[in-house]
Amino acid sequence: xxxxxxxxxxxxxxxxxxxxxxxxxxxxxxxxxxxxxxxxxxxxxxxxxxxxxxxxxxxxxxxxxxxxxxxxxxxxxxxxxxxxxxxxxxxxxxxxxxxxxxxxxxxxxxxxxxxxxxxxxxxxxxxxxxxxxxxxxxxxxxxxxxxxxxxxxxxxxxxxxxxxxxxxxxxxxxxxxxxxxxxxxxxxxxxxxxxxxxxxxxxxxxxxxxxxxxxxxxxxxxxxxxxxxxxxxxxxxxxxxxxxxxxxxxxxxxxxxxxxxxxxxxxxxxxxxxxxxxxxxxxxxxxxxxxxxxxxxxxxxxxxxxxxxxxxxxxxxxxxxxxxxxxxxxxxxxxxxxxxxxxxxxxxxxxxxxxxxxx
Amino acid sequence: xxxxxxxxxxxxxxxxxxxxxxxxxxxxxxxxxxxxxxxxxxxxxxxxxxxxxxxxxxxxxxxxxxxxxxxxxxxxxxxxxxxxxxxxxxxxxxxxxxxxxxxxxxxxxxxxxxxxxxxxxxxxxxxxxxxxxxxxxxxxxxxxxxxxxxxxxxxxxxxxxxxxxxxxxxxxxxxxxxxxxxxxxxxxxxxxxxxxxxxxxxxxxxxxxxxxxxxxxxxxxxxxxxxxxxxxxxxxxxxxxxxxxxxxxxxxxxxxxxxxxxxxxxxxxxxxxxxxxxxxxxxxxxxxxxxxxxxxxxxxxxxxxxxxxxxxxxxxxxxxxxxxxxxxxxxxxxxxxxxxxxxxxxxxxxxxxxxxxxxxxxxxxxxxxxxx
Numbered sequence: 001x002x003x004x005x006x007x008x009x010x011x012x013x014x015x016x017x018x019x020x021x022x023x024x025x026x027x028x029x030x031x032x033x034x035x036x037x038x039x040x041x042x043x044x045x046x047x048x049x050x051x052x053x054x055x056x057x058x059x060x061x062x063x064x065x066x067x068x069x070x071x072x073x074x075x076x077x078x079x080x081x082x083x084x085x086x087x088x089x090x091x092x093x094x095x096x097x098x099x100x101x102x103x104x105x106x107x108x109x110x111x112x113x114x115x116x117x118x119x120x121x122x123x124x125x126x127x128x129x130x131x132x133x134x135x136x137x138x139x140x141x142x143x144x145x146x147x148x149x150x151x152x153x154x155x156x157x158x159x160x161x162x163x164x165x166x167x168x169x170x171x172x173x174x175x176x177x178x179x180x181x182x183x184x185x186x187x188x189x190x191x192x193x194x195x196x197x198x199x200x201x202x203x204x205x206x207x208x209x210x211x212x213x214x215x216x217x218x219x220x221x222x223x224x225x226x227x228x229x230x231x232x233x234x235x236x237x238x239x240x241x242x243x244x245x246x247x248x249x250x251x252x253x254x255x256x257x258x259x260x261x262x263x264x265x266x267x268x269x270x271x272x273x274x275x276x277x278x279x280x281x282x283x284x285x286x287x288x289x290x291x292x293x294x295x296x297x298x299x300x301x302x303x304x305x306x307x308x309x310x311x312x313x314x315x316x317x318x319x320x321x322x323x324x325x326x327x328x329x330x331x332x333x334x335x336x337x338x339x340x341x342x343x344x345x346x347x348x349x350x351x352x353x354x355x356x357x358x359x
Numbered sequence: 360x361x362x363x364x365x366x367x368x369x370x371x372x373x374x375x376x377x378x379x380x381x382x383x384x385x386x387x388x389x390x391x392x393x394x395x396x397x398x399x400x401x402x403x404x405x406x407x408x409x410x411x412x413x414x415x416x417x418x419x420x421x422x423x424x425x426x427x428x429x430x431x432x433x434x435x436x437x438x439x440x441x442x443x444x445x446x447x448x449x450x451x452x453x454x455x456x457x458x459x460x461x462x463x464x465x466x467x468x469x470x471x472x473x474x475x476x477x478x479x480x481x482x483x484x485x486x487x488x489x490x491x492x493x494x495x496x497x498x499x500x501x502x503x504x505x506x507x508x509x510x511x512x513x514x515x516x517x518x519x520x521x522x523x524x525x526x527x528x529x530x531x532x533x534x535x536x537x538x539x540x541x542x543x544x545x546x547x548x549x550x551x552x553x554x555x556x557x558x559x560x561x562x563x564x565x566x567x568x569x570x571x572x573x574x575x576x577x578x579x580x581x582x583x584x585x586x587x588x589x590x591x592x593x594x595x596x597x598x599x600x601x602x603x604x605x606x607x608x609x610x611x612x613x614x615x616x617x618x619x620x621x622x623x624x625x626x627x628x629x630x631x632x633x634x635x636x637x638x639x640x641x642x643x644x645x646x647x648x649x650x651x652x653x654x655x656x657x658x659x660x661x662x663x664x665x666x667x668x669x670x671x672x673x674x675x676x677x678x679x680x681x682x683x684x685x686x687x688x689x690x691x692x693x694x695x696x697x698x699x700x701x702x703x704x705x706x707x708x709x710x711x712x713x714x715x716x717x718x719x720x721x722x723x724x725x726x727x728x729x730x731x
Contacts, residue, residue, distance in 0.1 A: 093449040
């Protein structure tokens, strides 16, 4: 169903009101929440690294240590990092939680992330040719893309990407800017020089490698191999988890895409409309939402990227009611169901043909 | 040589901290861990325990603080930035220290005295929360509104002090810190009425005890505003050109007294002023001046009302970081040093202190200083 400009502007007004209702109330509650989250993250990181070394008493301590370090990295990247980098806590005026200063425990440089994710992905969500997050230039996820031979084994590509996800994210901007390979695309606005991109990529990557695979193993003395293996495992667990959550937010069966012509000079209402159709939610218990950084509420996140994420669950019923009122699909389901449709989508478009998902 | 080594050390520490904790200093990593139950403590500043508080007048609250040992001390007359968490966010305001250096040397305590302002977010929140707070954050002491060392030594030059309202705080700190009185000091203390004069009993006691100190209480409600030049000219054996002046009060008042004194031949280097109260007043006309600082380079940007600062800066040839330009992506966030901005999305007007703003949805509401 196509909405008129009048309907779109009413839609924008209603969603703006939902947002204002939350944003005008920000205060102690949100500050306490995110500070507690930071505390949990620090405690699990420190205890995880210590327990790994204590693995010589019983390997179960090592297992617990790996789990805690993976938890710390997941909290740092998802509920803290991703949300802080969106400016959700800038109003707190806290240097530890400010989007301009925040740096996270992942190979991707925060500055590069803010350009490719906050700006490119959130502004041009699911516009074919503009939002490179749709398939990451590696996967064919709709018939808007020409089939190529390499798509035949794209499920394996997907598994490799998931395992190395932090490096994929880190290299994402350099790939788009054709820093090392390929011909530069004429329509890209290049705000950062290639040498700065390389510096950030290698600098951040090296620091992360040095920390997990040189520094901590070295100070662990005879337990160095356990610590090295534990850090590697924790990083892989984090990679698989973040990749899965993100794929479930944008690549489920019913997620729509858009053409560049449709979005030329679009209104704020159309932007909202596109965000709703381009995202999907999944359900689960509270702790599960926290581990996803509330990206389980991807629709609400895309409508209100700078709203502190703990509120997404509260506003979801209002958003769903508005979607229903305007006849816009509200794509939500259990985690397993959504993930199954992601896998099906990756496999379906491995082969030529299929539907174009552009509305 | 030492400086080079220390710079190397700093850079090495920074790199180490970035590697280990992804933070420019390890304190940022440890802060949520160590200070989780003390939200008042800001990671950039020193912790200060609240020892006691009392009301000097019905509008002026004094708070005694015990700064952590990392705090380096102060020279009487200096001010510092006090920070606290209010409704989940850090807010700051600067206050002069109103206690003497002797008390700090003896008890490691300092006092700040603040006038509670009905429109002031900080002072109102401080007054409301003071009985529950245990700590506040404080910056290093700052400012050069201090007694000339020459004066304290032996020169027989007189000192003239002018305080308006809460402007008494740095002056009282200087007076109560003076150990060896060698020159005559006269203090003109302007208040609406005596009931609003903080530290009046202490000042009177000092005047009775110390023959070189003269207190002139000016109650503006009954005798109007102080005519400084006239008063000084009437003083026997006083030369306007051979005195040091310390003026502390609202910006307009300080400026006026300074101009008058210079007209009378007082050297401008002998006049010290400290501005109190809300220093920001809206500039004339709709166009405001925004001073952008970018890696040490200053650019003045004409910022018209209703035009985003990002646009204004770009028009002037600056290239601040930007992204979505609709307030979504937060790439253009930068530090406002002073001045007020209007949020073009919400219509809200900001405070005048340092804070982070989104350039793409902020317009100048007063003259501004911005760091890119």
